[in-house]
Amino acid sequence: MVPLSFGGHDFQALSEGALFWPAHRALLVADLHLEKASWLAGGGQFLPPYDSIATLEALAALATRTGARAIWCLGDSFHDVGGGERLPAAAQAILRSMTDAVAWTWITGNHDPAIAGPCGGTVATEVTIDGLVLRHEADPADRRPELSGHFHPKLRIRVRGRQIARRCFVASATKLILPAFGSLTGGLDAGHPAIVRAVGTAAQALVPVANRLLRFPLAA
Secondary structure, eight states, rough: OEEEEEEEEEEEOOTTEEEEEEEEEEEEOOOOOBTTHHHHHTTOOOSSOHHHHHHHHHHHHHHHHHHHHHEEEEEEBBTTHHHHOOHHHHHHHHHHHHHHHSEEEOOOOOOOOOSSSSSSSESSEEEEEEEEEEEEETTTTOOOOOOSSOOOOEEEEEETTEEEEOOEEEEEEEEEEOOOOTTTTTOOETTTTTHHHHSSSSSSEEEETEEEEEEEEEOO
């Protein structure tokens, strides 16, 4: 975990694409997109149906590692509103073990405006904690410090002739966008105009590596 300061608070950024808030012993993740594979299968595109289990196992491991007492999911936790009801029994068991053990909050997103099925936890459209707004998609008009997801940011750079892509956080003075945590999610280039419009000028892509945070300025 790598120290990251934002909005007057101290966080720990994890290379897996999560954020830990020590003051609340809370783990924040965005864009799990659970049951994306089964949704794609409904349209005739068949992929191995293990994305939800892989994502939830990774999240459970981080919760154990950090000692989290709360988990906040910043929207698009399910790929569609029926995703919770399609969760296989093994995935349900992992999820319920976590929602029973910690204070779990689902923040709704554009893919999951409602949370259905045997999921546990509480549901909110957004949450404000210690002056920080937690929502799914960044609101450029809101000047308060804000944590969000939605864009699945990835940093793409060329190193020694090779193209490298890494999930990343994107930060400005008042916006911090988390990368997608789900195992079956793509990514939008961190410098894409949609992301830059959302976070404002002087934004940076942040990549936690080992014991340091790499910072890459993004074009305005």
